[in-house]
Amino acid sequence: MPGPILTFIIFILVLGVIVIFHEIGHFFAARRLGIKVEEFGIGFPPKIVGFKKKGTIYSINWIPIGGFVKIKGEDGGHSADKDSFISKSIAKRATVLSAGVIMNVVLAIILLSIGFGIGLPTLIDENIKNSNVRDQKVQIIDIEKGTPASETDLAVNDQIVKIDETTINSIEDVRSYNTDKIGQTVRVTVNRINKEMEFTVAVKDLDSTGAGKLGVNLVQVGIVSYPWYDAIWRGFLTTFQLLWAIIMAFVSLIKGLFVGQPIGDSLTGPIGIAVLTGQVAQLGFIYLLQFTALLSLNLAIINFAPFPALDGGRVLFLLIEKARKKRIPQKTEALIHNLGFTLLMLLIIFITFRDVRKFSGAITGFFKNIFS
Secondary structure (H helix, E strand, O other): OOOHHHHHHHHHHHHHHHHHHHHHHHHHHHHHOOOOEEEEEEEEEEEEEEEEEOOEEEEEEEEEEEEEEEEOOOOOOOOOOOOOHHHOOHHHHHHHHHHHHHHHHHHHHHHHHHHHHHOEEEEOOOOOOOOEEEEEEEEEEEEOOOOHHHHOOOOOOOEEEEEOOEEOOOHHHHHHHHOOOOOOEEEEEEEOOOOEEEEEEEOEOOOOOOOOEOOEEEEEEEEEEOOHHHHHHHHHHHHHHHHHHHHHHHHHHHHHHHOOOOOOOOOOOHHHHHHHHHHHHHHOHHHHHHHHHHHHHHHHHHHOOOOOOOHHHHHHHHHHHHHHOOOOOHHHHHHHHHHHHHHHHHHHHHHHHHHHHHOHHHHHHHHHHHHO
């Protein structure tokens, strides 16, 4: 289990890779389209060190969260200069603004392709072909209400290791062991984030079939790897499947807001992501790889939302400009983007306070481990 300092370093590295990949997209698109990039920074100022090459300052900065790209004329200035962002066509400006999001999708494809090559946790079924499967486990995906399992502290994602003294290797092992145990109790040993825990569960005939059951729904999972050519295809395909799933989740969230449904745990801020990063890191490198790909796709979708101050909001202004056939006054656009940025910061502060309450135990443990 990583300590607090290592967890913090892992979080910074994960966030850094995602944000820097995003900024690299803006950087190369701007350079390719003849727009001057004034600075490419890793981290945020104050500056530690920097050097200038071909008109661009490359810097390393003290605040180690992601990075930034400063593009000439992005704020509306230097409109008379040919190498200024504002002097380019709507199509070229839209390309530069969209390039960061595209690179986040590319990053997810790369990470998932690597993952499928070395092995990703996958549901084992008859569709797993042309692959290598190892470390198969039986995992809980649902606990039925009103059943013996729901009266214990068993949790979704627990991996069943043993029942009494019998080692569990398949779903059939669970069924066959419990089938004649109606009216008895069994000791269920599970693995939860690399920690073994034991629970006593009653066995009942829950569906009048004469077979004993605990009240859990199970899946067989394992680490599945593929040949490199198949891994690349699966990385590409899985990325766009995840993109669609995330988009649908955001659509459902927005619909819920309009009908007055509470957000609940749907949104997580920087503190929540840091805590989740530490938990995923405990599971191992391959899970962290998967988690990083998922975060990169979430950043891509959020950043391309048509909201002021985000890349998507800036692209929306370009579309309005094209429809009007004239530019929106720079002061008006800047005011709207600044207002949008303020609202985003207030939302982040709100989510951060909620995360502090939600993850108070993890945060307290983090500081105790540092100073003990």
